[in-house]
Amino acid sequence: MAKQLNLLSTGQVITTALHTEMQRSYLEYAMSVIVGRALPDVRDGLKPVHRRILYAMHELGLTPDRPYRKCARVVGDVLGKYHPHGDQSVYDALVRLVQEFSSRYPLLAGHGNFGSVDNDPPAAMRYTETRLAPVGHEGMLTEIGEETVEFIGNFDNSQQEPTVLPAQLPFLLLNGCAGIAVGMATNIPPHNLGEVVDGLIVLIDNPDLTDEKLFEIIPGPDFPTGGEIVGNSGIREAYTTGKGGIVLRGVATLEEMLPTKGSKRRTAIIITELPYQVNKAGWIEKVADLVNQGRLQGISDLRDESDREGMRVVIELKRDTNPQEILQHLYHQTALQTTFGAILLALVEGQPRQLSLRQTLQEFLNFREHTLNRRYSYELGKAENRVNLVAGLLKALSKLDEVIAILRQAADGSTAKMNLCRQLDLSEVQADAILSMPLRRLTSLEQQNLQQEFDSLNEQITSLRRLLEDRRELLKALKKDLRSLKRKYSDPRRTKILAINETPIKSEKGTTETEDNPKSKLQTPKSEQPPEEAILEFTQRGYVRRLSPTGKKPKAENGLHENDFIIQTELTDTEKDLLILNTGGKVYPVKVGDIPAITGRSPRGTPLITMLTSTAQGNVEGVVNRFVLPETPERSQMLLLTKQGRIKRLSMEEFANLSRRGITILKLKDDDELSFTQFTTTGQHLILASSSGRLLRFAVNEEQLPIMGRAAMGLQAFRLLKNQQMVGCATVGKDDQLLLVTQEGYAKRIPASNLRAANRGDLGIQMLKFHNKTDNLAGMVRATPGVEVALVSNKERVVRIPVDTVPILDRDAKGESVLQLNRDEKIITVVEVGV
Numbered sequence: 001m002a003k004q005l006n007l008l009s010t011g012q013v014i015t016t017a018l019h020t021e022m023q024r025s026y027l028e029y030a031m032s033v034i035v036g037r038a039l040p041d042v043r044d045g046l047k048p049v050h051r052r053i054l055y056a057m058h059e060l061g062l063t064p065d066r067p068y069r070k071c072a073r074v075v076g077d078v079l080g081k082y083h084p085h086g087d088q089s090v091y092d093a094l095v096r097l098v099q100e101f102s103s104r105y106p107l108l109a110g111h112g113n114f115g116s117v118d119n120d121p122p123a124a125m126r127y128t129e130t131r132l133a134p135v136g137h138e139g140m141l142t143e144i145g146e147e148t149v150e151f152i153g154n155f156d157n158s159q160q161e162p163t164v165l166p167a168q169l170p171f172l173l174l175n176g177c178a179g180i181a182v183g184m185a186t187n188i189p190p191h192n193l194g195e196v197v198d199g200l201i202v203l204i205d206n207p208d209l210t211d212e213k214l215f216e217i218i219p220g221p222d223f224p225t226g227g228e229i230v231g232n233s234g235i236r237e238a239y240t241t242g243k244g245g246i247v248l249r250g251v252a253t254l255e256e257m258l259p260t261k262g263s264k265r266r267t268a269i270i271i272t273e274l275p276y277q278v279n280k281a282g283w284i285e286k287v288a289d290l291v292n293q294g295r296l297q298g299i300s301d302l303r304d305e306s307d308r309e310g311m312r313v314v315i316e317l318k319r320d321t322n323p324q325e326i327l328q329h330l331y332h333q334t335a336l337q338t339t340f341g342a343i344l345l346a347l348v349e350g351q352p353r354q355l356s357l358r359q360t361l362q363e364f365l366n367f368r369e370h371t372l373n374r375r376y377s378y379e380l381g382k383a384e385n386r387v388n389l390v391a392g393l394l395k396a397l398s399k400l401d402e403v404i405a406i407l408r409q410a411a412d413g414s415t416a417k418m419n420l421c422r423q424l425d426l427s428e429v430q431a432d433a434i435l436s437m438p439l440r441r442l443t444s445l446e447q448q449n450l451q452q453e454f455d456s457l458n459e460q461i462t463s464l465r466r467l468l469e470d471r472r473e474l475l476k477a478l479k480k481d482l483r484s485l486k487r488k489y490s491d492p493r494r495t496k497i498l499a500i501n502e503t504p505i506k507s508e509k510g511t512t513e514t515e516d517n518p519k520s521k522l523q524t525p526k527s528e529q530p531p532e533e534a535i536l537e538f539t540q541r542g543y544v545r546r547l548s549p550t551g552k553k554p555k556a557e558n559g560l561h562e563n564d565f566i567i568q569t570e571l572t573d574t575e576k577d578l579l580i581l582n583t584g585g586k587v588y589p590v591k592v593g594d595i596p597a598i599t600g601r602s603p604r605g606t607p608l609i610t611m612l613t614s615t616a617q618g619n620v621e622g623v624v625n626r627f628v629l630p631e632t633p634e635r636s637q638m639l640l641l642t643k644q645g646r647i648k649r650l651s652m653e654e655f656a657n658l659s660r661r662g663i664t665i666l667k668l669k670d671d672d673e674l675s676f677t678q679f680t681t682t683g684q685h686l687i688l689a690s691s692s693g694r695l696l697r698f699a700v701n702e703e704q705l706p707i708m709g710r711a712a713m714g715l716q717a718f719r720l721l722k723n724q725q726m727v728g729c730a731t732v733g734k735d736d737q738l739l740l741v742t743q744e745g746y747a748k749r750i751p752a753s754n755l756r757a758a759n760r761g762d763l764g765i766q767m768l769k770f771h772n773k774t775d776n777l778a779g780m781v782r783a784t785p786g787v788e789v790a791l792v793s794n795k796e797r798v799v800r801i802p803v804d805t806v807p808i809l810d811r812d813a814k815g816e817s818v819l820q821l822n823r824d825e826k827i828i829t830v831v832e833v834g835v
Contacts, residue, residue, distance in 0.1 A: 030182035034352055038181035040188075042346040042353075042360060043367040044140065044165040045172030047179065049093045051165055052082040054107065057132055058141045068111045068129035075125055081159045091125045098130060102277075103175045104190035104224045105489065107136030117225065117274070117311075118281035135489045139169045147378040148371040166371045169485055170196060170364040172346060173357075176221075184352060186345035189221035189238075189246065189276075194490035196361075197482045203361055204475050214358060215239060219497055220246070221340070226273040226494040227251060230337070235497075238342035239357035248275040249337040251496075252330075253660045254323055257316060266300070267323050271313040271336070272660065278335045280306070284313060286334050296333065298326050312661070365478075372467075372474060380464040385429075387457040390450055392430025393437060397447050399424060403434065492609040531575035534592055538568040538608065538626055540790065540798070540831060544578075545605035546595045560605075563798040565790055565833055572628045579629060579655055580608065583622040583673040585640070585666035588612050589658045592628070625677045629655055637707060639686065639700070640666050641676040641717065641729045647688075647760070648714030649680070649705045667713045676729035687738065687752060688718050689728035689780035694764035695738075697755045700731070704760045719763045728780025728830075739783040739803060740768050741791060743826040744775045745819035747801075748809040749783050767811045779830025791819055792829035800833060 040047050046054070056077045062069055075090045083090060096102045098110035101117050112128035115121060122128065132141070148166040153159070176190040199218045202209055220235040229235065230247040237244030251273035257266045274280055284304055290296035298321035305312040315330075317323055331337035344355045348363060355363070396403050406423060410416035413435060420431040440446060467473050535547040541564040560566075572578075574593030581587045590611040598605055608623060630636055633652035640648045648666060655665070666674055678686065680700050688696045696718055698704050708714065718726060730738065732752040741747040750767060758764070768777060781789060788800045799819050807816055819827070 034181040038179040040177045042363045044167035062131040064134045068131050071125040071128045095122045109133040119279040140165045146375045148374045187343045192222035192493050197486040222493050223276040223495045227275045229497045242344040242354035246340040250274045267317050269315040275338045383461050389433045390454045396434045531573040536570040537566050539564045543605040544608045546597045581625040585674050586662050588662035639678040642672045643675045643725045644672045645718035645720045646714040647717035649707050665710050684731045690724050691727050691776040692724050693768035693777045695767045696764035698760050730782045737783040741830045742775045743778045745821050746815035747806050747818045748815035749806050769814045778827040788833040793825050794828050795825045
């Protein structure tokens with residue numbers, strides 16, 4: 001019989017109370033889950049698994065310019081080196097980093113099936129491929145090799161991994177985060193990159209900025225799936241306390257369905273966007289169940305017409321059904337309206353903290369300042385070491401005969417090194433560099449290169465020391481980096497914020513929801529909402545301001561962004577549609593009544609692009625024209641001119657009765673885009689200008705420019721030479737003048753009558769000579785006496801000049817300088833100021 005082991009007599013047993021041991025063990029487990037799995041770090045916005053995936057892909061060299069690699073390879077590296085957990089958990093985290101409907105700015109790019117908004121599962125990791133997305137690579141990993149962050153050993157001390165990635169953007173806010181720990185949870189909504197960067201820059205310039213000003217710059221979350229936020233009280237609560245409920249709803253519009261044979265017209269509710277993280281297929285199934293159970297009356301058909309252009313769920317209604325009532329039932333009984341429970345909880349110095357928006361931004365700025373100090377210190381050390389070596393090489397080359405003599409007389413390398421140090425007053429490192437210097441470094445060209453390198457290194461050292469010693473210079477560099485990233489990766493807001501009053505109503509589940517403002521077009525019949533007159537003002541930077549003719553009107557450009565100005569004004573009413581035409585040749589309608597009226601708190605207006613659906617939103621600079629349809633559209637036409645010189649005349653009747661999805665009014669080649677539009681009537685004359693300074697004039701009539709349909713591509717209007725493009729388009733009368741401005745800031749006026757009429761498709765007449773061969777025509781506009789034109793440069797500088805101050809010159813004149821440009825600066829846009 002085996003001898004029983006007597007543990008109590010060995011002295012290795014520690015007597016402790018059971019409740020004490022349970023408490024200690026549970027707290028250790030809880031903290032390991034909180035820190036090691038569930039909560040993101042406030043600095044880079046990542047959980048450990050996401051950080052390890054990104055770092056492993058960086059180690060594998062999966063940069064945006066390299067081919068995609070199998071996800072299974074990435075998952076294997078993460079498991080084997082850094083994250084000893086299940087492979088499926090790692091792959092699930094990787095998939096979310098790829099999904100565009102989950103992350104506002106996906107950090108990874110993928111090939112293959114990574115799931116869908118219908119909750120379709122992704123393909124197995126052996127079928128899908130991935131690599132770093134540009135924003136993930138540049139924003140997270142470009143500084144990883146410059147000693148900017150600490151590294152620690154992995155689970156078996158065989159590898160080193162970073163404790164945090166040197167993020168250059170606050171991805172905690174940009175992509176948001178959700179996680180459930182032990183006794184706590186986080187749920188941070190995603191935000192718009194441009195707005196967050198603007199907020200960071202303003203906080204750098206003014207740390208004491210009021211919350212009101214900060215919330216104007218960052219008005220609210222911006223979800224990847226779009227949608228609408230109802231009211232801003234939940235946003236303010238979340239931003240000030242770190243916790244709040246944000247009411248989010250899908251985007252719904254009403255459409256009249258075309259009748260089939262033997263039937264009458266019916267109304268349909270069209271859902272084009274759903275709230276964040278709502279499963280579309282599951283939502284449609286829920287609506288169908290409610291109809292089948294008799295809990296939702298008045299619906300005759302339900303179908304999903306979504307395609308690659310975007311989401312479109314059609315809910316056809318029965319005759320005499322009130323669509324507003326159906327919509328309210330959908331809000332109350334389905335996830336068409338949900339409450340996003342925002343909890344801004346993250347790890348700060350390894351401890352979980354609930355943060356306000358200001359605190360989150362400030363923590364990131366502190367981290368970014370720290371990483372920049374480490375980066376510049378590392379670069380300074382490298383530069384100082386290198387300049388020390390180069391100084392030694394230059395000293396040796398200046399005393400080359402002595403060096404050769406020392407080397408000849410030395411018995412071995414050690415003796416030569418010692419003699420070099422003693423006789424030439426060199427350090428051991430410098431002596432080693434001289435002994436390892438190849439003979440080709442003795443040539444005159446190499447000596448010149450060494451001297452240039454020495455001077456360049458000294459300049460770099462001076463610059464780095466200034467950055468490290470002067471915090472203001474460091475913050476300037478930080479702002480410069482932020483602006484650069486904003487230019488590359490910023491995009492328009494997708495989620496619209498409805499600035500309306502909130503009226504609590506009770507849902508069938510007993511939860512408090514919010515009801516739309518009585519002025520909403522989807523809830524109030526037109527008979528109860530008479531149209532009001534409205535003045536619309538459009539700015540160069542893409543904002544729209546709605547003013548009431550009877551209300552107090554602010555001064556023309558009060559409250560606008562710096563370097564912004566009004567370019568167009570429209571008088572209309574709230575029942576009309578504003579039509580927005582973009583560079584892709586598509587036009588979208590926006591109800592004037594849906595444009596928020598400006599207030600004292602928001603005098604700058606609303607970004608025009610945010611009034612569109614998420615699938616319609618393109619680049620802000622992509623808006624070519626915005627207009628209200630005339631009362632008699634059949635009497636006028638629009639001219640459409642592309643960058644490559646194709647033109648089309650279109651009847652304004654083509655713009656009537658548009659759906660919110662918009663229509664294509666001009667087909668374009670892949671490398672072409674719509675650049676200019678003009679309203680016109682038959683008999684007018686049109687003048688076109690190319691970047692070479694050639695102008696072409698011809699009559700607008702059926703012979704030169706017949707009216708075409710929407711499907712037409714247009715005709716060749718201008719014979720462009722190589723590397724030329726269209727830069728201007730204007731309809732003119734007999735006494736009109738034209739203003740020509742070059743990229744290098746030279747300008748002149750010419751009478752339109754000096755340009756003889758020709759035929760469409762001709763080469764045009766040279767009407768401007770340039771001071772330099774590198775110069776080009778930047779723009780041509782009609783020179784209206786008494787008005788100003790704005791010259792916009794590629795450095796975002798705007799200079800306004802009165803048209804009357806520009807001299808009138810003949811066709812052979814080169815023009816006079818109207819603007820002093822800085823280095824590498826050139827004029828890119830010429831626009832008439834429409835105050």
